[in-house]
Amino acid sequence: MTIAQVCKRCNVTADTLRYYERVGLIPAVRRAPSGIRDYTEVDVNWVDFIRCMRAAGLQVRALARYVALFRKGDATLSERKDLLVRQRDLLAVRMEAQRAVLEKLNAKIATYEERCAVWERTHLRKP
C-alpha cells in the first residue's frame, strides 16, 4: 500500500506518516527497491492505533517508548503494561479536570442565557 493510500484511509498527511516513522511511532515500513514505502495492513493498524492515542492527547514520547518496548519482545510485557497504566491514569486525571470545567461552563452558560434574556427585554423594541 502506498503512502497516499494510507493517508486516505487513516486521514493523515504523508508528512505526518514519515514523521511518525522517523520518531519511532510506527515500526519501520518496508520499502520497494526504489525506496518507496509499502505499507502492510499491520502497519496501517499501527497508524490507526497511534492516531487514536494521539487524539486523546497521549504524548508522542510515551507512544514511541511503547513501540520501542513492543519491538523488544515479550520480555517487556510488564514494562509495557506499566506504561499503559500510567498513561491511562494521566488521561483519567485530565478527564476529571475537564468534567469539572464542563460543569462550570454549563452553569456559566445558564446564567448567561438568563442575563441575555433580561438584556433583550430591556433593550429591544417589542415586536
Next chain:
Amino acid sequence: MTIAQVCKRCNVTADTLRYYERVGLIPAVRRAPSGIRDYTEVDVNWVDFIRCMRAAGLQVRALARYVALFRKGDATLSERKDLLVRQRDLLAVRMEAQRAVLEKLNAKIATYEERCAVWERTHLRKP
C-alpha cells in the same frame, strides 16, 4: 497583593502571570506609582478562572477573546455566551474521544495483565 502572593495562591509563576496580562487573559492589573503590580481579589478570581479553563485545554486565544468581550460590557453578552457554548461543545467532543480511548486502554491493560501472568508462569521459577 504582590505578584509573588498571587503566584502562591494560584500556583502559577510570575512569568506566566505577566504573560497572561500581556496577551489579555486577565484585565490590566493596577500598578503602584513605582510600576509594581498590585492585584485585587477580583484580579485573583480572573487568574483562577483562567487557570481552570486552561487546565481543561481551552485555548489562550479563545479566552483572550472572552475577556476582551467582557470588558466591552453588556452589549456583548450574547456573543460571550456563544463563545462559551462553542468552547463547551469542543470540550465535550474532546472528552468523548478520550472516553473511547480510556476504554480501549483499559481493555488493552486487561489483556496485558493476562499475558504477563502467563509469561511469568512460563519464565519464573516456582518459589
Next chain:
DNA sequence: GCTTGACCTGGAGCGCGCGCCAGGTGCTAT
C-alpha cells in the same frame, strides 16, 4: 550611602507536533 532583594520590561529561547519546501529519483505513458 550602600547593599539587598523583589519587581519591572523587552526580547530571545524552548519543547511539542507537525507542516512545508527544495532538490532529486524512479516509474509510466505517450
Next chain:
DNA sequence: ATAGCACCTGGCGCGCGCTCCAGGTCAAGC
C-alpha cells in the same frame, strides 16, 4: 526520448504556551 507524476530525504519554519534572561528601577534595612 521525454514529460509528468508520485515519492524520497534533509532540513528549516511555525503556532502554541509558556520560560528564561539581561539589564534596569525602586524601597527598605543596615
